[in-house]
Amino acid sequence: MTQREVERFEEDQLVSLASQGDQAAFTELVRNHQHEVYTLAVRMVADRELAHDVAQESFVRAWRAIGRFRGDAKFSTWMHRITVNTAFTHRDRRKRTAADPLDVVYREPESESLSPERGGESAAIRGPLGEALSALPESLRSVVVLKDVYEWSHVEIAEHLGITVTAAKVRLHRARKSLRLTLWSHRNEEGA
């Protein structure tokens, strides 16, 4: 199947072809979903370079698993779940790497990697809300992003992050409170 041929297919046809090993069909799926997967990755890890790695790994994992994709959820929903899991794998890997003092010395701070001065950020991470989100600790940011941006339930969040439902609720509470204080502090009450 050529790339030109698969461009005309509907998503379920592309998924069906990809699950039979058709790389052109899978590439078309990647083309159609690259931006939303990358956006979710950026929101989860708050680092564009790392988000590239997360998005790439997510699509590779999807390729490996697409034969088991049953189609009871939308492909995009399935990709979101894979992306969230991949982001957490990368986070754990990064934590282990950061244990090496040399890596700690040379690692860029997260907030700096998202500073507007470096240019190129989109609405997903710029502006007061984006900055406030990226300043949150990863454990809080992931919960508020999944709940309030992607409308996941507390149960789904707890399952995917490997935490209890109560912990998910506590993190959401802390994240929203922190965002509220950042956006409507006495100093920028008017600007928020």
Place this chain on the structure above:
Amino acid sequence: MNARCTVVRMRLPGVDSVDDLGGRLAAHVETCLRCQAEAARYRNLRRRLGGLSRDETSAPQSLIPSVITRIELEESDVPADRRVGLRRAAVAASAAAGAAVAATAGTIIVVGLRRSHNAA
């Protein structure tokens, strides 16, 4: 600010609407301008966060080529039982091998029949 205001402020970050605070606290918010203002901030925050779902960050142009490269590497490196392309090739090869076996068996039978026919 009274004790109810304090409780409302403590609980607002964890709820999706003022109604979720429960009867007494929700009723308090209806009569307290400070709590209404605070509830409005959280409502505004949730609405702005929900609005982010419509914004997308453009993926770097290198993403698709890097995915394709990774997949092609996997297809050439991973064990055969995990390789979709090779699995299909293996099925085709086994079909071809089956056909070859069948053809060989057929030849043997034909030769055997000819020999037995000549012997007779």
